[in-house]
Amino acid sequence: MDLLARVQTLFTSSITLKTQALPLLAPVIVRAAESMYHCFNQQKKILSCGNGGSAGDAQHFSSEMLNRFERERIGLPAIALTTDSSTITSIANDYAYEQVFAKQIYALGQEGDILLAISTSGNSPNVLQAIHVAHEKQMQVICLTGKDGGKIAELLYPDDIEIRVPSTSTARIQEVHLLVIHCLCDLIDRQLLGAN
Ligand SMILES: O=C(CO)[C@@H](O)[C@H](O)[C@H](O)[C@H](O)COP(=O)(O)O
Numbered sequence: 001m002d003l004l005a006r007v008q009t010l011f012t013s014s015i016t017l018k019t020q021a022l023p024l025l026a027p028v029i030v031r032a033a034e035s036m037y038h039c040f041n042q043q044k045k046i047l048s049c050g051n052g053g054s055a056g057d058a059q060h061f062s063s064e065m066l067n068r069f070e071r072e073r074i075g076l077p078a079i080a081l082t083t084d085s086s087t088i089t090s091i092a093n094d095y096a097y098e099q100v101f102a103k104q105i106y107a108l109g110q111e112g113d114i115l116l117a118i119s120t121s122g123n124s125p126n127v128l129q130a131i132h133v134a135h136e137k138q139m140q141v142i143c144l145t146g147k148d149g150g151k152i153a154e155l156l157y158p159d160d161i162e163i164r165v166p167s168t169s170t171a172r173i174q175e176v177h178l179l180v181i182h183c184l185c186d187l188i189d190r191q192l193l194g195a196n
Pocket residue numbers: 051052053054118119120121122123124127170171174
């Protein structure tokens with residue numbers, strides 16, 4: 001078993017995917033960052049959700065908004081819907097796991113807010129329900145997906161934005177999702193603070 005060679009393969013496939021994804025995703029990332037900046041400028045907020053590694057990504061994004069990214073600035077209003085175990089377990093217990101994000105969006109979401117929905121398959125039922133409720137609440141949906149976009153791709157409205165990573169590997173897609181999140185943070189800061 002050549003573990004060193006395996007690491008080489010994993011790094012190479014991650015780098016190759018990022019290189020392939022750049023021209024496809026760059027214009028869409030810019031559009032998403034402009035929408036997010038506009039949302040904050042209107043005193044609105046961003047709610048984020050996802051499962052597993054994507055739950056971590058949802059929290060990673062909200063912490064970089066609430067605290068800061070690489071430059072000093074005021075905190076920006078963002079809430080990850082993946083963090084409150086009492087709320088999540090009670091909704092799953094009393095209703096269904098499918099509702100864990102949707103019910104929070106009913107309570108917290110307002111017209112003009114954005115939902116950042118993260119799913120590598122595009123098929124997680126609780127993320128699909130979250131998108132339905134975001135639409136009811138007149139929120140724009142920005143989603144990070146992979147594979148064929150799954151059912152999320154079919155649900156989106158024309159004003160929504162899908163950033164779809166061209167890969168079928170969950171792990172590789174997640175690696176690009178994290179890079180996309182850092183691009184969004186950087187572009188939001190540039191619009192807020194200027195280039196320096
Ligand atoms: O991190 C990983 C795999 O790298 C897993 O925890 C993964 O996030 C979970 O299987 C998720 O439930 C997958 O959901 P989704 O990305 O298809 O919406």
